[in-house]
Amino acid sequence: MTATCGMCERNLEAGYLCPGAALALAERLERMPKLYEALAGFLSPAARGITERVSLVLSEPGLPVDEAVLDLRYGGIALVLEQWRSDVQRVRGWGEPAVIGDVTGRVLRASRWLGMELPWIADCYPAAGDLAREVKELESFVLSIIGALPDRGRRIGQCVAVDTSGVICGAVLRHHNGETRIVCPWCTCVYEAEDFLMLKTLQPEEAP
Ligand SMILES: [Zn+2]
Ligand SMILES: [Zn+2]
Incomplete structure (x- = not known):
């Protein structure tokens, strides 16, 4: 046996992700659009209720929205997923994926695409472990903001x-x-x- 899982380093007969790591990655990719949506509620510093928001805005006009949330919403999540999709397509000898539509759609399409290609990724993509780890870190980061633990x-x-x-x-x-x-x-x-x-x-x- 020469293969190991890129996530948990269990020995595998072949491939780059064990079934458990592949399943976890599939579930994370499925959750990602929902997490992305949930971040919308954290764009304003006062997503706590109208009255409170009004008073906050009035008393602290300069209070910035959370920059981390902005980064994730307008680029972060979509870019991370799209870069992985692009690399998988490159390794397979396919062309660059077209990036079209609004960010919500891009997050949805990139996570779906990666999810559908997961069997190939787990079996044949040497960087599968890095992909799985980065998606996991991305999810933890989003969860650290929206506060909902799985x-x-x-x-x-x-x-x-x-x-x-x-x-x-x-x-x-x-x-x-x-x-x-x-x-x-x-x-x-x-x-x-x-x-x-x-x-x-x-x-x-x-x-x-
Ligand atoms: Zn594993
Ligand atoms: Zn079992």
């Missing part, structure tokens, strides 16, 4: 799937509100809601 989910237990060589997967499985099934981040085995109880009874003994 739902980490409730720990259900460890994955009990056994691979062909008899090794138990052991990945930590988390359940997020509203989910009716859990997909293991390592082995991608699927647990339906009715399996959750079975999963609990099969857990290895561990300290609470």
Whole structure:
């Protein structure tokens, strides 16, 4: 085995991202347009209510909008995603992508495109780990501003799937509100809601 995951450095048979890292990247790309939208509420220093905004504006006319938010909204997020898209297209020998439309549309198109090309990126793109890391950092940065941490989910237990060589997967499985099934981040085995109880009874003994 010579390949390793560019994110977590697990050994891989081939490729540049393990299934878990690829899934996490897919989810981040899917969330990115929503995070971008959420930033709009932080463009003004007083996104707290009309009355408060009026008094703030009146009392502190020079109060600047958050520059970090401005950067992210008017360039930052779109540029980061577009630069990665451009590089993936370059590596594949395709032309430069056209950058058109408003920033909202650009963020949406670039994240969708990267999401759709993810199988190729995980398998064949040597910089996949850097891409995944940068998208993760971008997301953390946005979250540090909008303050909404992602739902980490409730720990259900460890994955009990056994691979062909008899090794138990052991990945930590988390359940997020509203989910009716859990997909293991390592082995991608699927647990339906009715399996959750079975999963609990099969857990290895561990300290609470
Ligand atoms: Zn990995
Ligand atoms: Zn598993």
